[in-house]
Amino acid sequence: MFNFKAHNDEIEEMLENLKNAHNEWKQKEKFFQEVTDPDLVDIAIYELEASKIKYIYLLKKLKKEMGIGKAMADNKTD
DSSP: OOOHHHHHHHHHHHHHHHHHHHHHHHHHHHHHHHOOSHHHHHHHHHHHHHHHHHHHHHHHHHHHHHTHHHHHHHHHHO
């Protein structure tokens, strides 16, 4: 039997993780914009890219869990 409460709790946790990843991405962007030391610029770039990739990964995972990607693909074939 499908447990809707557990599924909703999982979705809520994924949304919270996505929100945190988005905030992290924005913080890394701010750090990148403010840094001036050449060595720190390299670090800022790597951290910015990593946080962006993390956000995109979590977004795709959430869409898959919610069935959004499949629904959108199904609508395109109509």
